């Protein structure tokens with residue numbers, strides 16, 4: 357294939373002998389790929405940190421670090437974890453494959469490499485990387501939008517990030533699935549994204565809202581769900597966005613769901629949302645100490661609003677991991693308003 361226009365993708369070849377690298381390099385270049393090479397583990401990590409690589413082919417027998425430990429390192433770093441990795445193993449080395457899977461490798465090729473198989477794997481993994489990149493961009497847009505809403509009010513700084521962390525920690529303690537934890541991480545960031553459609557004079561109003569203003573504010577749940585709905589990877593996040601203001605006695609919004617009809621993930625988010633609002637400063641009062649916050653939450657559990665088991669679990673979690681509690685941050689005036697309004 358002639359190399360005209362942009363390359364089909366950038367591939368890093370790491371390990372192997374210089375001679376083997378050159379053969380691979382020629383083959384992949386002839387197919388229209390841009391090719392980078394690294395001799396050992398340290399060089400591989402340096403290239404992956406500094407260059408946009410769409411696929412890495414790592415020889416398990418790579419000098420110094422070894423392909424499997426390099427793979428583990430790449431997959432554990434936030435900035436490189438989505439780079440697909442193909443481990444090149446010796447033939448019949450089942451144990452290497454098992455260790456490679458545990459290290460997060462995306463695929464394997466056995467020596468001697470067969471041209472057709474190599475090119476087919478490369479093509480499909482690079483296509484997958486393209487989809488992941490597109491998905492990442494869409495997520496980034498949503499997070500940026502959510503942050504812009506948070507930034508409207510200097511008191512809300514860090515609120516979404518804390519919600520994300522507390523929710524995931526609570527979900528982990530309760531033994532929720534990876535899918536639910538990911539949904540909560542995302543939900544913590546974007547649960548109030550619908551506020552983008554709420555006028556600033558309502559969002560930042562110091563006094564109580566009139567009935568029309570209140571309806572507009574409450575619509576942030578439905579609007580937020582609509583904004584995130586086109587993203588398939590956010591399917592599990594939509595119930596959190598729509599129902600994070602429901603209450604067990606049916607007095608919440610937007611659908612007046614009762615009891616366990618409110619999904620567990622939405623109940624987890626609302627529990628930590630409430631805790632965060634109570635333990636940070638509000639325009640009209642200082643942050644409550646942790647014990648007082650839990651006393652208030654239990655009072656509201658008795659009124660039939662929140663899930664008492666989750667309030668207990670949150671208290672246990674914070675008792676076991678005090679470091680999770682962020683340093684005092686000024687509270688969200690807007691987050692506080694929602695909770696006050698729904699009270």
Ligand SMILES: [Fe+2]
Pocket residue numbers: 547548576600601694
């Ligand atoms: Fe909200």
